[in-house]
Amino acid sequence: TVQHLFKQIFKASLDLQKVSSQKTLLVSRKQKSEDTVVQIDDVKIGAAGHPQMFVGPCSVESLDQVRQVAAAVKEQGLFILRGGAFKPRTSPYDFQGLGVEGLKILRQAGDEFGLKVISEIVTPGDIEVAVEYLDMIQIGARNMQNFELLKAAGKVDKPVLLKRGLSATIEEFIYAAEYILANGNTNVILCERGIRTYERATRNTLDISAVPILKQETHLPVIVDVTHSTGRRDLLLPTARAALAIGADGVMVEVHPDPETALSDAKQQINIPQFREFMSELKGTKIASV
Amino acid sequence: TVQHLFKQIFKASLDLQKVSSQKTLLVSRKQKSEDTVVQIDDVKIGAAGHPQMFVGPCSVESLDQVRQVAAAVKEQGLFILRGGAFKPRTSPYDFQGLGVEGLKILRQAGDEFGLKVISEIVTPGDIEVAVEYLDMIQIGARNMQNFELLKAAGKVDKPVLLKRGLSATIEEFIYAAEYILANGNTNVILCERGIRTYERATRNTLDISAVPILKQETHLPVIVDVTHSTGRRDLLLPTARAALAIGADGVMVEVHPDPETALSDAKQQINIPQFREFMSELKGTKIASV
Amino acid sequence: TVQHLFKQIFKASLDLQKVSSQKTLLVSRKQKSEDTVVQIDDVKIGAAGHPQMFVGPCSVESLDQVRQVAAAVKEQGLFILRGGAFKPRTSPYDFQGLGVEGLKILRQAGDEFGLKVISEIVTPGDIEVAVEYLDMIQIGARNMQNFELLKAAGKVDKPVLLKRGLSATIEEFIYAAEYILANGNTNVILCERGIRTYERATRNTLDISAVPILKQETHLPVIVDVTHSTGRRDLLLPTARAALAIGADGVMVEVHPDPETALSDAKQQINIPQFREFMSELKGTKIASV
Amino acid sequence: TVQHLFKQIFKASLDLQKVSSQKTLLVSRKQKSEDTVVQIDDVKIGAAGHPQMFVGPCSVESLDQVRQVAAAVKEQGLFILRGGAFKPRTSPYDFQGLGVEGLKILRQAGDEFGLKVISEIVTPGDIEVAVEYLDMIQIGARNMQNFELLKAAGKVDKPVLLKRGLSATIEEFIYAAEYILANGNTNVILCERGIRTYERATRNTLDISAVPILKQETHLPVIVDVTHSTGRRDLLLPTARAALAIGADGVMVEVHPDPETALSDAKQQINIPQFREFMSELKGTKIASV
Incomplete structure (x- = not known):
């Protein structure tokens, strides 16, 4: 009917408006076509062809523990150390x-080995102390839509690594990043870490397609957390290979000197010899030609 | 092999320990067999056979708007008014x-019509002002695992309505409630509000089975938010009927004097005449006998 | 842009076409406004206010087993006996x-106790023998999009009970039913049996909202399988209550004389005394008034 | 309690039994440690380091259409042509x-260009005619648990490409393959094609981790259907790269001379120049070194 047709035209106009509002998102490639490269001193995240590794224990447990991992990170020629303080x-x-x-332990180990350090904060009240000790701030999956935290992170001048929520859509993820940019902080790194599905063979389901979609839709660096995506040591290497092949700007992997005794995520962290093996294999990745 | 058998026995022992630790959760029925009844003056939530309605607009937009809804709530002989201030x-x-x-508008309307008022808070910093104006505090789906907010809510002496996360398991939901009780606040109401699935005919998928499970596993009142579960006006009445039939202690439904102009959730709120019709139909529910 | 606007108008026209094609689905209420009542002799499925129970063991194991259940079904004044022969x-x-x-056992027990019998078929080749012994044919969740089976079921003159697929959308479910009607058989009963989600507290997640949606969108009877939806004996009664309250035309529940020894689904079937208790409680359901 | 402990020990013993039964699955690597290489004349699928492309239109529409694609496949030095006849x-x-x-068109084009041809069958009755014209038989996602079809496919001496169901677990997928092997046919290829999740940015969610899991758990070749996983032309190349990097034995991609006019899946097929570009890019894939 004609009435219906007009209704549809009206709806189409609404959609048009929506499309144009999306064009103006600060995170959008339509807004800024070149890649954002997040830089901390001379460490660059998001530089084409130069992916970064984000390595460290799930939880910071002791200076000794963190120093052992930091030494291993340094030994591999890497630059970034992670560790959870607020879990x-x-x-x-x-x-x-x-x-x-x-946070202090992380800072101390970072300084000793010349590494940039990153840790998660979980509430706006943490930010002040966090920026004192950290080079980058992480906002975790459970807080991806903790909008007050996003706003607070938008007001500091440290890079923010934002993880995708447990069952966030890619669109929601993009809007969550927009909260940070809209508050003034343009140094945002996106991290795909698996989504919640019915499948139980893995802890989460790594949504590998999210990487090229996020790279297309936004100008931000995109990394993949292979540890939380899979929850399985035996899948860290293959999924890291897939992440790099699909164009991720980095890979996050949890390493602990003695995973069996870890105070969190004991089952999915690798130890230092396993990490060396992982890096060696990852560096030697070859893609079979079709 | 014998070795394997011993490993299994060891694992079984671990599971045993886990089971016994679950027994000691403060929210557990094993800890407290009688129902928790949350009481605000003479309004009781969780009293067997006396379900409560939680009614009001998605967002508080003006005093006039809230007063209209409050009058309709009062007219129906109901006691609780909801409205979002921090969205x-x-x-x-x-x-x-x-x-x-x-919050002030909500308080004023509540006082005028003799209703208890509830609104969502989204960050620990809100709590102090919230307790000043509210009778109950809501923690929303996106913040179900905002643990610092849960801890803060555990320290106030107002009842807390906790919504299930967008894709939280029932177990995670129970543990989230435990955070509040573990911090001292035993007046917690659980709210099933639909989970995220592949189905798009509804905004979320109402997990109606969660109601009897939560009633069995915990001693807390359990209500159902039919508005967010379905996102469809035409499903509010049937799902409210199902909620009451399955034993929910209450139903939350969003009502707005003029939903088409609402600043949020325009599509799923009902207007006041629709609300009167909804209540009339709900009160008249009859179950066909098999 | 104008170009874009025209594109949108074009798309709107396409959507219009789609809408009108949906109007002509044979299963649609827009096609036929009155409820379809499936009738087998004097047993009616889909008659308003007269829900039917579909009761029996998961698998037919012996004549003795089926006879015991049939006697219990008869004792409750019910009419329909189910049992799996092709599993x-x-x-x-x-x-x-x-x-x-x-099938023969089921027929024999049905005849002895004056019950209508239903069983699942899994491949077009089964149909000929199935119609010989059965009063109704069931197509199971795994075969909801076994289109050749749907077409074959559309050509027989026995009612077909079609279960929703494990992760079928409601739209796909409706189209699957359309396959049967399009091939000539209008006696189709739809069965919601839970969908696959991330939640593991239940075997599947009962999508209770699907019942009113299917009742609105189609003119077919809609029943709920509480056994497969939940996979838990303790949830059969509450979910059956919710199903009846929301307007389902029937409930399917699995009953076995000795569930512990059942050759399939041992954990979720109830025994005969439990079934009597279930029926007694279900008949006595009262909804608390708000 | 001791009673509980014994119960757990009993359960552990049951699990043990289950584990040992899994060991004996015919598809299991524990049963056969070396890779199964499916061979059709001199074309090998599953040979380490030699992935194969499965290329062709969604639906066979005409000889001319299929011949155009076949020529493009041949031009790229590839060996396998796909096309749907029973949709x-x-x-x-x-x-x-x-x-x-x-099927006849596919055979004719295959013979003319020296390609092996594969097409889907949807019901046991198709098999006889299918084996006459095809080199490989495909069982699609909707029929992954059409057990009668699996059994029938187990009895022919043509390789079977089995797609993962829309929301099948990896375990169910493995058991579905076992149906084919248990009936005598050991030439089975597994195909990951995306699973159904809440995310709508892609048609399905490519579960890339399934590839290494299936390679570990079974000895069968594993390929990835990038077309149905993503439903987006712009994601075919990046996901194909990820598939090869993670160790897939092949990639399936839909190519149509004129996708806009395709009778099915118009939006996700690529045309022949796009296919050439895709192949060129895929062959030139380089992984950035960390």
């Missing part, structure tokens, strides 16, 4: 992280 | 709520 | 059902 | 394929 845990009775003490 | 929105460019001004 | 099983090494022998 | 379609009113006529 979001499903149960209130699980280890909740060392807090500020953990 | 978690996917896009930073969407209406973010009136903030404290919204 | 679709995940593993080729699991019990695959008694086949034609199972 | 499983959501709606009964959509194009259902050319049937046997389609």
